[in-house]
Amino acid sequence: MATAEKTKIEDNVVHLDPAAEQELTDGFHLVIDALKLNGIETIYGVPGIPITDLGRMAQEEGIRVISFRHEQNAGNAAAIAGFLTKKPGVCLTVSAPGFLNGLTALANATTNCFPMILISGSSEREIVDLQQGDYEEMDQLAIAKPLCKAAFRVLHAADIGIGVARAIRAAVSGRPGGVYLDLPAKLFSQAMDAEAGAKSLVKVIDAAPAQIPSPAAVDRAIDLLKGAKKPLIILGKGAAYAQADEEIRAFVENSGIPFLPMSMAKGLLPDTHPQSAGAARSTALKDADVVLLVGARLNWLLSHGKGKTWGDKPKQFIQVDIEPREMDSNVEIKAPLVGDIGSVIAALNARIDGSWQAPPAEWVETIRSKKEANIAKMAPKLLKNSVPMDFHSALGALKNVIKERPDAILVNEGANTLDLARGIIDMHQPRKRLDVGTWGVMGIGMGFAVGAAVETGKPVLAVEGDSAFGFSGMEVETICRYDLPVTIVIFNNNGIYRGTDTDPTGRDPGTTVFVPGARYDKMMEAFGGVGVHVTSPDELYRAVSAAMDSGKPTLINAVIDPAAGSESGNIGSLNPQSVVKKKK
Numbered sequence: 001m002a003t004a005e006k007t008k009i010e011d012n013v014v015h016l017d018p019a020a021e022q023e024l025t026d027g028f029h030l031v032i033d034a035l036k037l038n039g040i041e042t043i044y045g046v047p048g049i050p051i052t053d054l055g056r057m058a059q060e061e062g063i064r065v066i067s068f069r070h071e072q073n074a075g076n077a078a079a080i081a082g083f084l085t086k087k088p089g090v091c092l093t094v095s096a097p098g099f100l101n102g103l104t105a106l107a108n109a110t111t112n113c114f115p116m117i118l119i120s121g122s123s124e125r126e127i128v129d130l131q132q133g134d135y136e137e138m139d140q141l142a143i144a145k146p147l148c149k150a151a152f153r154v155l156h157a158a159d160i161g162i163g164v165a166r167a168i169r170a171a172v173s174g175r176p177g178g179v180y181l182d183l184p185a186k187l188f189s190q191a192m193d194a195e196a197g198a199k200s201l202v203k204v205i206d207a208a209p210a211q212i213p214s215p216a217a218v219d220r221a222i223d224l225l226k227g228a229k230k231p232l233i234i235l236g237k238g239a240a241y242a243q244a245d246e247e248i249r250a251f252v253e254n255s256g257i258p259f260l261p262m263s264m265a266k267g268l269l270p271d272t273h274p275q276s277a278g279a280a281r282s283t284a285l286k287d288a289d290v291v292l293l294v295g296a297r298l299n300w301l302l303s304h305g306k307g308k309t310w311g312d313k314p315k316q317f318i319q320v321d322i323e324p325r326e327m328d329s330n331v332e333i334k335a336p337l338v339g340d341i342g343s344v345i346a347a348l349n350a351r352i353d354g355s356w357q358a359p360p361a362e363w364v365e366t367i368r369s370k371k372e373a374n375i376a377k378m379a380p381k382l383l384k385n386s387v388p389m390d391f392h393s394a395l396g397a398l399k400n401v402i403k404e405r406p407d408a409i410l411v412n413e414g415a416n417t418l419d420l421a422r423g424i425i426d427m428h429q430p431r432k433r434l435d436v437g438t439w440g441v442m443g444i445g446m447g448f449a450v451g452a453a454v455e456t457g458k459p460v461l462a463v464e465g466d467s468a469f470g471f472s473g474m475e476v477e478t479i480c481r482y483d484l485p486v487t488i489v490i491f492n493n494n495g496i497y498r499g500t501d502t503d504p505t506g507r508d509p510g511t512t513v514f515v516p517g518a519r520y521d522k523m524m525e526a527f528g529g530v531g532v533h534v535t536s537p538d539e540l541y542r543a544v545s546a547a548m549d550s551g552k553p554t555l556i557n558a559v560i561d562p563a564a565g566s567e568s569g570n571i572g573s574l575n576p577q578s579v580v581k582k583k584k
């Protein structure tokens with residue numbers, strides 16, 4: 001804040017009266033005030049030109065600013081903050097390269113329907129548009145547009161309030177997603193009369209309005225469910241995002257229908273719930289006749305609603321989604337239920353009355369017995385106290401850790417580490433499992449861990465494949481610097497999928513292997529965190545329990561048999577196979 005008297009203002013868009021004693025504000029302060037007015041309490045980012053002072057001033061004004069080592073990780077933290085809080089997570093970056101680094105996270109947030117705003121400083125329009133070679137010159141708005149839900153640029157300080165409001169509303173209304181907000185460097189130092197500046201700010205009212213489903217759509221869905229012999233509910237991460245936990249639980253329990261949670265919907269109802277069909281996935285998908293999708297899309301993770309996964313019996317789909325265009329995207333949706341999940345499930349709950357009949361006992365029993373058989377088959381593998389560990393025995397130890405700390409947050413990425421942890425580690429509460437989502441992207445690990453710890457204050461356990469960890473590993477310094485209650489477990493099998501690949505020519509290491517016997521725990525010690533090296537499930541259980549109880553940043557290097565695990569990720573037919581036979 002300054003006064004106009006004696007202040008020399010260049011490139012100013014507002015004409016000030018230099019004779020009058022006048023309180024001033026500027027672009028920096030207006031951005032901060034606009035965010036604060038709309039309840040943004042944290043910014044994730046990487047400082048640098050031209051936004052270094054914006055970060056400093058935001059901190060001074062009471063916003064928490066978490067500085068990362070790489071923008072992609074800051075972006076992932078912002079994205080998961082959006083998922084956990086239903087408020088847009090904000091990521092702040094420098095221009096061109098920093099912006100591009102953050103863009104991957106923004107695109108991933110959009111794909112996963114997480115509300116997020118990427119704010120990047122940018123170079124001057126006059127120079128960029130004539131391509132005259134400005135510092136970090138790039139037409140960032142044009143590049144961001146196809147990769148996010150909406151993109152805006154603010155050129156005048158007086159428009160900052162509107163720009164921030166538009167970004168917030170776009171991020172959280174309807175189907176949430178990523179929004180880009182471009183702030184050219186010159187904007188930050190534009191001066192403006194403080195009173196006019198304050199008046200230009202906009203508080204977003206009812207940013208994500210409820211969308212009530214039509215009564216006819218509810219009737220259609222209820223009729224289908226009532227006629228079903230083998231109904232199934234599939235819960236997606238949209239259902240977890242909705243924070244309609246009680247409504248969803250009541251609907252599942254009062255309807256008596258088995259439910260199958262997608263990965264990040266695990267815990268919405270506990271995985272140990274008697275109606276969970278998680279451990280009878282194939283049977284549930286193949287045999288169901290009416291499938292109610294709640295915040296789950298029929299994308300590759302559900303084999304597009306057709307083919308072998310779904311068997312040869314006819315299916316009828318009911319789909320709950322806030323986005324009307326989601327309907328019929330892969331197969332015909334017999335009963336589209338467009339609305340926000342809380343409102344739709346409340347409307348369905350109102351229809352579970354005395355006339356409702358639980359699903360046929362035979363169907364419930366089919367799911368139950370298949371589930372118990374799968375669980376029984378897996379149980380001995382989880383109990384082995386083998387050295388070296390395999391994935392099952394190591395995950396058996398972590399399953400117990402989470403069982404004893406049901407409110408801890410589990411971050412999970414990798415190939416085998418992801419696929420097996422998803423089934424083995426039961427989740428007990430909503431929004432406690434955060435993973436690679438719709439893209440199956442590697443690199444979310446440390447960003448999600450930081451975002452989850454900062455937003456919730458809960459202990460975080462990040463279970464990472466050694467390859468996956470590499471994409472964001474430098475953020476262990478960030479975790480130590482902010483002293484966050486994050487425990488990282490690296491499943492170290494010396495490579496991607498396995499650590500046994502070789503180069504047939506003998507020239508180089510195999511394409512999927514890493515330095516054998518690497519000690520990731522030493523990385524943590526370099527920054528003052530706790531590093532632990534373990535080789536058995538018992539040691540692993542003890543080390544993770546102690547770390548989570550202490551709340552100290554800890555990295556546990558868990559040695560896994562390099563030959564354990566599958567040769568490729570669990571993405572089935574998406575893995576191409578060569579048609580050319582190898583020459584002998």
Ligand SMILES: CC(C)(COP(=O)(O)OP(=O)(O)OC[C@H]1O[C@@H](n2cnc3c(N)ncnc32)[C@H](O)[C@@H]1OP(=O)(O)O)[C@@H](O)C(=O)NCCC(=O)NCCSC=O
Nearest residue numbers: 278279280281282283301374375378414415423440569570
């Ligand atoms: C596509 C999928 C949704 C579906 O995979 P599926 O193998 O069909 O199902 P999963 O859920 O993994 O379950 C596998 C089997 O384990 C059973 N299952 C599940 N939970 C349990 C428990 N608790 N106990 C025993 N058995 C269990 C389940 O019923 C299946 O058996 P049956 O019912 O007998 O079949 C999933 O693989 C997935 O999310 N993939 C994403 C992978 C990804 O993003 N990778 C990133 C790329 S990594 C780079 O490579």
